[in-house]
Amino acid sequence: MFIQTLRWIALVISTLAILYNLIGNDWRKMGLASAIEFGIIFLFASLNLPISLALVKLLEGWMAIAILETTMSTISVMDEAIFDNHFTQMGRKEFLSPRLFRLFLAILVGIAIVANSSLVRILFPSLNSLQTITGLYLLVFGILMISFRQSIYSSAIGLLTFMGGFEVLFVGLESSVLLTGLLALVDLAIASVCAYLLYVRSEALR
């Protein structure tokens, strides 16, 4: 009962974190929200993997976020291509309507995911229902984020969210050590290449 409640809490927290990433305008808080997401991914991964292996997901996720955040904090010049809401960092106001639009779309998509998650469980019966919903949330909201926020930083966070959702689902199917390592490598590769792109863009601007 306690574990089930914990999973429900994890689902709610991950949803809030994803929603913040979709509408938020502070890259530091977005990084924090992503770090929370990886905590949730660890929690659901530990359903199917030994704790030591599930910890790999937590650590590589935090490492990926750390790579991105460190790069962002060292960038002196920013533009739309680096972070889409960079002007709010300089005290300028952002329009509310795009954020509202994203929020309403997220709510609609969220309802659709809950309604159709049973189809995924028919395909993969070994998955837990909350695990399926959380995985699909991360997967689909990652795609939404990549679509709506086309800066390098937001794309990186979107891709990491998307891969995190896939990992929540895939650990329920395959628990190979090499695959866990390779997927960790993929997350780190995404973070590293995006950090590199951020750096190159910033240098070009200077």
Place this chain on the structure above:
Amino acid sequence: MNAPLIWIGIPAIVAFILLGLTRWKRLTASIAIFLELGLTGLAWILPVGKLTQFGIFAFEINPAWSILGRKFVLQSSDRPIIVILNLALILWFIGALECDIHPRFIPLGIGLSALMSAALFIQPFYYGVIFLFIAMVLAVVMLANISGQVGVGMIRFLIFQALSLPFLLLAGWMVSNLEINPNDTFQLTSVSLMISLGLSLILAVFPFHSWLDMVSTESHPFLVSYLFFIIPFMTNIFSILFIQQNPLFNNSLWVVAFFRINGFLMTMIGGLEAAFHHHLGKLMSYAIMVEIGMIQLILGLGFVSAENRSFMAIIFPLIFASLISLVMLGLSMSILQSHFKDLSLSSITGSEKNFPLATIAVFISLLCLAGFPITAEFPAYLAIWQSLFLNFPLGGISALVGSLGILIGCVRTLAVMMRTEETMDQMAVETSYQKILLGVGILVIFIMGIFPQIFVPITFNMGITFLGGG
């Protein structure tokens, strides 16, 4: 000694070492060329998994390399891929010596090729998706590093490759682990949908092709030409192996429809866009779209039945000819870019006056990519057109539209490049080494077109060997 260590491990190690030598471009290029020559020669003569006798020495190259419970397996029949990959690297490195590309292109190019090979030869096969993604990440690093800027095309390329990964991994896992009942339409549809989405994303087919023309204007043309060779070639080979290794999709109507529809759309869109282009880099990307479409059409014909599989070997002569034309196109475009800074048609007006050989090389390479008679790609195109009009006339029409579109674009480009501009700088001309390279390249394109009996049987047999063994 084992084969994956020789053809994947050694190049990867040398790539790391060469990264530290990039201050000396000629030294880096020379080491890389000698290494690739050696690897090509070894791949050509050294059988894998058989006892080989050299004088008093007898040894056997083991096809497998175990690592963390998984294996890289490079059979004797896989050597044609290694030969073509290494040959491509040799040609691009020779070109890199005389164009203004950063020397880091050389180690990164070797690393990319090694990662792509690793993606093909890992077992279980669906793990290759991850290696392919890592290779694509390296390609993005190459694009940003060498051009010194980040464009939307690079980010889109990265996103599409990342999105493909879960679909292909899940599909690969489902096919290899689930007992799929052919009558269970839900499971079968799900797997088919996942493979369609995953392959569409990595193959850069409609509607995921938009990064091609974006990247072509954002980065160095010589690097882009290399990526436009290696990415379509390796992803198509990967998709062939992906489908061949799943008995579920043998003679599947869905597979045939997938490749035929993609081929039709890509050749049509590529051809139409090429006809109305306004940038030389974009014209190269549209030509590649047509090339990708042609390969899809070949696969659409080849996967119809087991007897038709040998037809897919025509990809090898096609790819080999496109290798030569893409090197030429990349080199001549980089020569033009070093002077004009921008490759839009309005910028390169009158280039023929100072860069006659580069202008002719652009024209001939594009003619070759269009499959024009007496150029290198014509023999392969002729065979494909004949087969398409017999078995899939709509595909035949779209293939012709594709070629015609490139031809129109090519003639428009030539007309602009031949226009007289009185304000041209008289001092800028091609160097002697550039003239030799371009001259030899043009000659090779014509020799391969006029005497197809020299290269078509060899490359076709390489294809038969690979696809038969694969």
